[in-house]
Amino acid sequence: MLKLSGLKPYKGATKRRKVVGRGVGSGHGTFSGRGAKGQRARSGSSIPVGFEGGRMPLQRQLPKRRGFTSRNEKSEVFNLNDFDKFKAGETVNPKVLFNLGLLKSAQRKVKVLGQGELKKALIFEKINFSASARQKVEKAGGKIT
Numbered sequence: 116m117l118k119l120s121g122l123k124p125y126k127g128a129t130k131r132r133k134v135v136g137r138g139v140g141s142g143h144g145t146f147s148g149r150g151a152k153g154q155r156a157r158s159g160s161s162i163p164v165g166f167e168g169g170r171m172p173l174q175r176q177l178p179k180r181r182g183f184t185s186r187n188e189k190s191e192v193f194n195l196n197d198f199d200k201f202k203a204g205e206t207v208n209p210k211v212l213f214n215l216g217l218l219k220s221a222q223r224k225v226k227v228l229g230q231g232e233l234k235k236a237l238i239f240e241k242i243n244f245s246a247s248a249r250q251k252v253e254k255a256g257g258k259i260t
Contacts, residue, residue: 133148190224190226191218191219191224191226192228193217193228194231195233197231198237201235203235203236203237205237207237207238207240208239209221209223209242227239227242227244228245228248229245229246232251235257236255237252239252
């Protein structure tokens with residue numbers, strides 16, 4: 116049966132501040148949980164992040180690295196003359212290119228550039244094109260979806 120004397124808050128619902136410096140019997144007396152002596156035992160101490168006791172910090176020992184690395188995934192680049200091995204009317208998509216061993220992963224982005232000529236009408240799916248490549252594919256009778 117539920118009684119008023121048996122009520123208590125859920126575990127973790129209340130937070131209790133640690134009371135320090137109230138005698139040896141409290142368990143947090145004498146040094147008040149700060150240990151004995153040292154820089155961090157004193158009042159007002161704050162040590163900057165990366166401070167190594169006065170020696171040359173690691174981030175200053177290492178050389179600066181120049182350059183830029185983009186977070187965006189780079190597209191795998193193909194030219195129009197790379198599609199000569201396909202038969203007319205075939206579908207070309209990243210999965211097909213992966214199965215032929217031309218891509219490292221079927222999820223990679225693919226872009227086709229306009230170098231070379233396309234002599235067959237191919238169907239391209241999920242592939243990006245440069246403006247000149249797009250014109251040459253449409254001129255050869257291919258489709259881009």
